[in-house]
Amino acid sequence: MSGDWSNPVTVAEMYGDWDYDAAVAALDRSLSPRPSVAIFDVVAALGVGPGDVVLDIGGREGEHALLMAERFGCRAISVDPVPANNDRGRVLVAAHEFGRLVELRPGSIEQIPADDASVRLVFARDMLGHIEDLELALSECRRVLAPGGHMVVFEVFATPMLHPDEERRLCADTATVPERLSVANFEATVAATGFSVERLDVLGSEHVEASQEAGTAPNYLLQVSRLRRDRERLLDELGETTYRVMYGNALWSIYRLIGKLESRIYVLCGGERNAARRA
Template identity: 35%
Template structure:
């Protein structure tokens, strides 16, 4: 499957409503699962495939509240430093790390979360075995500098595991202009050609590129989490009742939540295509 839609052909009424295909057969096929993968499990499996031993040094770029930093230490015995620019996330990470230290002191002792950004890392050159960067770089306009920093801090042969949203040709320029500014997202940082050019310019190579399309969203639906179904419902309510929600929560909240909800829906309908890049230094 490519991101470029095929040309559409005008069908006759008989093509559509005649006996060209069996409606029930199509519905039965679409009700069969395609065995979608879980995003968390897929990413942790990719970490396992690196073969890095316990004690390896991991940098979690855009660590938010430390969830994945904690899990990388717990699962693999890694020493993890998270970097995060948002003060609220840093405060919550400190609180959660303190709770983690009570529950699992050995794993917690291997984790720290510091203030920092992708474009200006403080780690020494050649000091990191693995970079974990999940759903962060859409907020970074200067991808060239960010990937150059990744290359600088990685050890020779080190890996970077990047989960990155990309836009497809089904997302129109007006939709992008509507979606991205309220969420602090840079449209150029969702362009796969731009992303891969920045990776190459930094001297990193792409060992794997896994295009997920709506797969992990399907998994959430099939597991009963129904994240995208709920977001679709929210979008309908928000579009019908904007004035009331905006008055109650403010414009910033309204516009962000609308974008965040469309973020999930658009993956399901092909306007967004999340990718996992495994990069090698």
């Protein structure tokens, strides 16, 4: 295949001697995409266990902090700046079997409510996109890491297939800072803050494929179609913010599926700064 589309398929080829049903069957075969919870295997590989403290920054309602407490027996601190997240989180944590290991602290990545060198792992899943000053944010993460500690980052980045107009709309509707979609910007800031990349998994579309296959995510294409066709009524019913966020989130997942966005997991190491400071 040329890739520059200068060699069009002919009508004779398009309707020629090939088996449509066999092609559909080939595309029905799963590629065994990794689900989003596979990120906790990355945490497991770092050896997190009882006695460790992990920090879930941008932890929303503490769901992942609870998951890590349950799986690893560690203590987990979940930090989030949005009062509604913390309110819902308190109910969730109080009702959970492993809630005694989890603490919710209102706060932000720009000023993490934790002592220097106090956590074994900083877990930042799908939240750095909201951050204006990434250098400040990563420096704060490094400050709280104990010697030998790691930071696990899950983030979604733009690929060259994302058009600037698409990027503008997507960022505006999902409270995303455009620079945060840049791999080059992220990796330069990682280096500038003294972290180094220990491991990188480029997941591409896997998480969204997995949730589509499992039937645990909505049909994003259908959502966009309805948001477009019934715009005025849905704007009236849902309100402008909900309408825009639902539209943005659906596009976000569709773009991940079709390669305009790709997800990545970085394991960063940076706890040495604190080792040096203590020595």
